[in-house]
Amino acid sequence: MKKLLLVALSICPLISLATTYNGTILRVVCHEQDTSPLCQVQLNGEVPSLACATQAWKYSFDATTQEGRNILSILLAAQVSKQNVTIEGKGTCSLSSSSEDLRHVYINTPE
16 A cells, blocks of 8 residues: 555656646647657747756657647647647656657637
8 A cells, every 4th residue: 555655646746747838839840750750839928848848849749649640730720720729748858858748739719
C-alpha cells in the first residue's frame, strides 16, 4: 500500500507541471518527415511555459499519428477562423527539447 501511495504522489507533481493556454494561434509549422515528424505551434499573447519550453514554438506534437493529424486539423481550423482555443501540454518536452508536448486542443465556442 505504501508503494502505491508513493507512486501516486510521485505522479501528481508531473501533472501539475503541465501548462494550459487560452487564446489564438499565430502559426503552425510542420516539417517534412525526413527532417522531423513534428508539428509545432506558436501562439498569440502570453503563454505559460515549462523551464524546457524555451522557444517561441511552445507546443510540439507528432504529426505522423492519427491523433497528431486530428490535432493539426483543429489547430488549422482555429487559426483560419481566428477562434480562441484551449491547449494543454503534457508537462514534458520529450518530442522537442525546447517545446512542451501537446496533450490536447479544442476550439472555444462563444456562448
